[in-house]
Amino acid sequence: MSSRLHNALSAALIALACLLVPFGALAAWVSYGLADTGRYVTAMAPLAADPAVRDAVADTVGDGIVRETDAGAPMRPFVHDAVRSFTGTDAFRTAWASGNRAVHDAVLRAVRDGRGGEVRVDLAPVAAEVKQQLAADNVPLADRIPVEHTEVAVLPAGELDRLRRGLSVVEVAAFWLPVTAALLAVAGIAVAACRRRAVTATALGTALGGAFLALAVFLGRRLTLADLPETVHRPAAEAVYDALTATLRTVSWLLVAVGLAVALTTWLITRHRQPPVAAPRP
Template structure:
């Protein structure tokens, strides 16, 4: 195989590998990050102390209490203040984690096991945990808090089929896209006539892929928040988006940093390599 053909084939393989890097990272994040209940709950846990999230919870729960109890509008500020105060307690943090775990488990079970009915979550275990935590903190009459089996719809039945297809595609892509990218990169380096030039190209392409991934995350945040209904608390939604995509942002920065570092190291090694002595006639 001629040198020109080897370089062309190497460039095509490395370009394809670098193109798959951001898509592989995105698929792996969705398949192994969002689809794992433990990682999801861990990512969402810090939001229990986020001011925007606490404000959104206080407004939503406070309005729900006022609506359910029939309390008048003058009592709404007092109810919200009481709920807002509760969001600063350990009981709220426990309820936050339990609620997120229950919702994630319910959606994941419906997606993996099939079914055509809407996904509903029973909040009785969450209420029981809140009651026990308040009782442990010696809150008066906490043990008298009723625990009722209240099911809340979290996913309409009409969205299950589409979500199930997308989830299965992500499970396949989350494994094969990174493997394919690695295989193409190795093949591109193997057929290259100049390995150092190929390493430099692959490193710069990896850094460019990381930058593209970071740009996609930022653009996705803007589009997601702009498409939300008017009644959704946007600062809280932005905090949730940032918490869920934190791993993607870290991966994008790592790809940029590692790619540029390897490219710089390769360039320095090339500069320091002594040139071949001129041949005598």
């Protein structure tokens, strides 16, 4: 096989490998990050101290307390301030983690079990914990907050079916896409007529894939927030999106940094090994 054919085959393999890099990273993030309850709760934990999330919780819980206790509009500012103060306590951070774990467990269990119907979760234990802490802090009307075993729908049946099908595909892709990308890159470098150039091309392609992934995360943020209804607390939604995609953003910039570093190293080695140019004779 001629060197031209070697280079053409190498370029095709390397291009395909670099194309799979961002998709493999995205699939791995969904499968090993979002679909793992422990990692999901860990990612959401810092939001308990986020001012936007605390304001959203104070608004939602405060309005619920006023509505359930018939306290009336004049009491709303006092209840809101009391709940806002509660969001700065350790008890709130515990309740926040418990609520996120309960919802994620319910959704994941429904997906894994393959049962139909909408996903519902009972948040009464979390509400009871919040009520107990509010009463201990002498929050007005805290003892009148009802704590009932009311199941809350968190995912419709139609969405559950789509999520189940999508997750099964992502779980397979999360393993095979990175493996395939690595094998294609190795094969592309192996068949290249000039392997140093092939390594440089692979590194630059990896960096380009990381940049594409970072751009996708940025555009996904804008599109996700643009589709939210007006009733959603936008700063809190921004904080949630940023927390969930923090690992993905880190991976994207890591791909860019590693790719550029390898390309620069290969270029420096090539420059160092080039023989000095002889000066022309007079």
